[in-house]
Amino acid sequence: xxxxxxLFSNDTHGTWSRRKxxxxxxxxxxxSACGVKNADLVNGATSEEIAEKLAGENxxxxxxxxxxxxxxxxHITRFGGSRMPEEVLQAMAEANDYFVDMDELTIAAGKRVxxxxxxxxxxxxxxxxxxxxxxxxxxxxxxxTDKMKALPHPxxxxxxxLIQSPHRFFYDGAYRxxxxxxxxxxxxxxxxxxxxxxxxxxxxxxxxxxxxxxDPTVMMPEEHVEIGRKTGVPVMIDAxxxxxxxxxxxxxxxxxxxxxxxxxxxxxxxPQSTGILAGRADLxxxxxxxAAPNAHLGRGMKVGKEEIIGLIAALNRYGNLxxxxxxxxxxxxxxxxxxxxxxxxxxxxxxGINARGIPHVALEWDEKVIPMSRExxxxxLKEGKPxxxxxxxxxxxxxxxxxxxxxxDVLAAKQLRQFFLNAAAKKA
Numbered sequence: 564x565x566x567x568x569x570l571f572s573n574d575t576h577g578t579w580s581r582r583k584x585x586x587x588x589x590x591x592x593x594x595s596a597c598g599v600k601n602a603d604l605v606n607g608a609t610s611e612e613i614a615e616k617l618a619g620e621n622x623x624x625x626x627x628x629x630x631x632x633x634x635x636x637x638h639i640t641r642f643g644g645s646r647m648p649e650e651v652l653q654a655m656a657e658a659n660d661y662f663v664d665m666d667e668l669t670i671a672a673g674k675r676v677x678x679x680x681x682x683x684x685x686x687x688x689x690x691x692x693x694x695x696x697x698x699x700x701x702x703x704x705x706x707x708t709d710k711m712k713a714l715p716h717p718x719x720x721x722x723x724x725l726i727q728s729p730h731r732f733f734y735d736g737a738y739r740x741x742x743x744x745x746x747x748x749x750x751x752x753x754x755x756x757x758x759x760x761x762x763x764x765x766x767x768x769x770x771x772x773x774x775x776x777x778d779p780t781v782m783m784p785e786e787h788v789e790i791g792r793k794t795g796v797p798v799m800i801d802a803x804x805x806x807x808x809x810x811x812x813x814x815x816x817x818x819x820x821x822x823x824x825x826x827x828x829x830x831x832x833x834p835q836s837t838g839i840l841a842g843r844a845d846l847x848x849x850x851x852x853x854a855a856p857n858a859h860l861g862r863g864m865k866v867g868k869e870e871i872i873g874l875i876a877a878l879n880r881y882g883n884l885x886x887x888x889x890x891x892x893x894x895x896x897x898x899x900x901x902x903x904x905x906x907x908x909x910x911x912x913x914x915g916i917n918a919r920g921i922p923h924v925a926l927e928w929d930e931k932v933i934p935m936s937r938e939x940x941x942x943x944l945k946e947g948k949p950x951x952x953x954x955x956x957x958x959x960x961x962x963x964x965x966x967x968x969x970x971x972d973v974l975a976a977k978q979l980r981q982f983f984l985n986a987a988a989k990k991a
Contacts, residue, residue, distance in 0.1 A: 610973035617949040632950035634966035635975050637921065638804075640690075642952050644828040644835030645966060647873065651833060654876035655869040663868055665856045672871045673847065676839055679878050680825065682816040684847035686840045686854065687871050689864035691803035691826045694840035695737035697861050698822040699724065701849035702764040702797050703742055711852065711859045715742035725765045725796075727754050729781045734801070738766060741860065751782055758794050764822075765791060769802035769815060773918035788819040797821035797846060803838070806830025807920045809886050816841055827870075833877030834870040890920055896964035896972040897922040903976035908987045909933045923954075924962040926979075933986045944982060951978060 623629040638645045647655075669687070676685035688694035703717055704710035710717070724743040726735065731747060738745060743763065748754050758765075767787045768774075775781040784800050791798035800820040805811040807830060815823045820842055827837030840850055851857075855865035897914050901924045904912035909932025916922050930936070935943070937960055944951040954961050962979070964972060 610970040610977065613968075613970050613974055614949055630950060632945065632952045633971055633975050633978070635951045635962045635964075636954045636966065637963040638826075638829040638966060639954065640828075640835065645830075645832045646968075647832055647834065647877070648880060650880055651873050651876045655834070655873040658869045658872035661868075665868065668868055668871055669851060669854070672875055673851070675875055676878065677841060679812070679882065680816050680823070680839065680841045681813040682823070682841035682847075683844040684842070686847050686851050687827065687866055687874055688838040688840050688850075688854070689861075689866050690828075690836055691801070691824050691838040692734060692737050693861070693864040693866075694803075694824045694838040695734065695799070695801065696741050696864065697850040697854055698799050698824065698840050698842075698846070699738045699741035699743050699764065700853050700860050701822070701846045702799070704849060704853070705845070706849050706852060708852070708859075713742075714853075714860045715740060717742045720761045721763050723761045723763055725754065725757055725762050727751075727767070727782050729775055729778075730767045730771060732768060735766065750780070751786075754782065755790065758790070758796055762794075762796050764797045764799055766799045766801070769800055769805045769811065776918070784815060784820065785818055791821065792819065797843070800824070804829055805919065807886065807890065809881075812881075822846055827874045827877070831874070831877045831881050833874035837866060837870050837874045839874075890922070893965045894922040896967055897924050897962070899972050900924050900962055900964065900976040900979070903980050904983065907980065907983045910983050910987070921963065921965055923964070926960040926962065928983070933983060934989075935986060944978075947978060947982065949974065949978060951975060 617631060617633070621631060623631055632642070634642070634646075636642050672687050673685045676687060677683065686694075686697070688697055700711070700714055703714065703722055710719070722742060722744055723746045724738045725746045725748070728747055728749050735745065746757055746762075748757050754765075765787055767782065767784050769784055771781055772783055775783075784798075787798045787800070790796075798820055799822040800815045800818075801824045802811055802815050803824050803826040806825070812825065822840060822842040825831070825839040825841070827833040827839060828835035840847065850861075853859040854861035855863075894914075894916070901912045901914045904910060904924075904926075909929040911927045913925050913927075914922060915925055926940075940960065941953055944953065954963050962975065967975070
């Protein structure tokens with residue numbers, strides 16, 4: 564797949580221009596011709612109709628009084644993850660009409676997933692976090708059921724999870740939840756020297772390849788795998804959020820990761836509550852034995868039959884997509900939003916494409932002209948009509964368009980434009 568960075572920009576954070584906007588409009592037409600938009604049409608709704616829909620009653624407001632927002636963010640679990648396509652929803656609805664033996668379904672679904680991700684075996688889990696827990700548990704116990712009963716309090720010494728510091732993150736509590744003791748080191752030499760008879764597994768983040776690209780002090784997944792092969796210690800690679808690029812669906816299993824984690828929601832757009840644990844057959848079997856419907860550590864991390872079928876449908880759909888056309892449509896929407904924000908005093912709206920090929924619009928402003936902090940901006944947008952929710956503060960103030968449907972980019976641009984114009988007018 565060609566790099567969108569090379570196709571559309573000489574850098575990853577270029578300023579919007581009339582030439583780019585025209586190009587983006589052409590791309591939008593191409594994407595529509597390829598049938599990309601058809602699956603996401605809101606019954607042909609205009610931006611005004613979408614605004615009325617958001618302002619009116621919906622299932623969230625009727626049942627619970629919770630007001631939805633426009634998806635100006637990435638596939639973030641905190642904001643509801645991704646939207647499931649119609650074929651996924653239909654598959655789940657049909658699955659609801661039948662009863663099946665859950666062991667049989669789990670095994671069959673695992674075989675299908677393993678085919679797609681090029682692994683020896685796979686297991687559908689309760690989200691990526693559930694996969695981290697069950698994968699860790701598998702490394703602690705193998706298929707020893709007596710040891711499974713002891714978790715999450717292993718009585719044996721081989722229970723250490725070794726991590727280099729740059730690979731620590733807020734979800735690595737999953738390793739401890741299984742019963743692991745985390746051993747953290749700083750350097751490559753310390754990492755190699757720390758492996759001993761008590762090391763049950765090593766863990767790394769696939770995102771290190773772009774977050775720490777060019778940093779020679781940070782060990783990349785491939786190096787972890789190489790060390791794992793030499794020492795016989797299983798390597799878990801967390802690639803939960805690494806789609807796109809599409810090759811990451813198979814990259815880390817083909818690399819030799821003993822256990823690889825992929826989100827079932829996010830880029831795959833399956834049920835947000837699902838995940839994939841793939842890798843060595845013996846470790847996957849150990850994880851399956853600890854998962855529901857069995858009464859071990861993973862009993863409470865059950866995945867419904869409808870969710871399992873939904874993820875299989877999402878995987879099948881993902882394999883048939885024209886991913887270049889999909890990414891071009893994301894870019895066209897980002898260019899449109901940026902274009903609508905160009906003449907606002909004090910505001911700079913620039914388009915960019917991150918290391919994984921996801922377009923965005925970065926918002927920066929002169930606080931002497933627009934007197935508000937990033938935190939204030941985000942809070943005020945969340946209180947607006949319609950509400951807007953942006954991606955995390957650590958990622959800057961970015962509008963991400965990959966979750967949007969037709970018309971939502973128009974509505975989001977209109978809301979953002981009025982918001983910043985009002986903020987600048989108050990100062991004046």
